[in-house]
Amino acid sequence: MNSSLEGSANSSYGSVAIIGPTQVGGLLSAALFGCLACQSYLYFTRFASDGFALKATVSAILLIQLGQFVCIILASRAMTVSAYSDPSQLNILPLAADLVIMLSGFTVFIVHSFYAFRLWKLTRSLFLPVLCGMLSVVAQISMLILSVRAISMTDLMTFIDNQIVLIALSWIARAACDSITTVGVTWSLRKGRVSGFRDTVTTVDRLIHWTLETALVTSLTTITVIILFTVVKQNFVWFGIWLLWPNVVGNSLLASLNRRLLLRENRKSSRGDAQSRGGGLVSSI
DSSP, X not given: OHHHHHHHHHHHHHHHHHHHHHHHHHHHHHHHHHHHHHHHHHHHHHOTTSOHHHHHHHHHHHHHHHHHHHHHHHHHHXXXXXXXXXXXXXXXXXXXXXXXXXXXXXHHHHHHHHHHHHHHHHHOOSHHHHHHHHHHHHHHHHHHHHHHHHHTOSOHHHHHHHTHHHHHHHHHHHHHHHHHHHHHHHHHHHHTXXXXXXXXXXXXXXXXXXXXXXXXXXXXXXXXXXXXXXXXGGGOHHHHHHHHHHHHHHHHHHHHHHTHHHHHHHHHHHHHHHHHHHHHHHHHO
């Protein structure tokens, strides 16, 4: 009798621990996906002259996150509706949640590859971009292995305990890749900041500010997941943040691309000021 009550209590606690973060993280992820869709529309309408590779990158991120959005809806339904009369089903993740893990890895891998390529374009050195690429590949392989093993799990907590090294490896590699690309891009821009033209210096300063700003959001998200998983992995708050993490990364990339509109406006205003000053000088003469 006591053992059955204890098992029922554990199942009830497990249901609350899993459902809560999944629902909250799923809702926030849906909101961020809406932002991603808006940013994608803005990108395709304002930067139609961009190359095919860049457009394909944005399209891939949008499609992958659409798939993740659908999987989050299916996972939430499975946890709240299908498992309502049988909470023991929550001892394993639904198949849709396993696919969410796989799709999130692809999104971040694409974004990190883009940042590594941009780092190579700025530095013209292979060491840091190749290092970032290797870390990203290690993280992606770890995520794929984790996703495949998650499909055949029989108990969620046992699975997490057995795969703790693989999970930690993927997140640490992601965090290291974020740090290297941020420091490398910032250092390269700072190095090229020396110029006798005030507009050029202002533009470089803005690029440095935007780089640090976008990298700070993604890095803090990654570090938060690592800390929560290490300290309180039983309450699954880290899993809720995991659900919205790829949309945070994708939005940071689109934000960095769409901010080029501000640079265009600044160039137009600078040209207008120069022309007005030239016209005033001519009229005064």
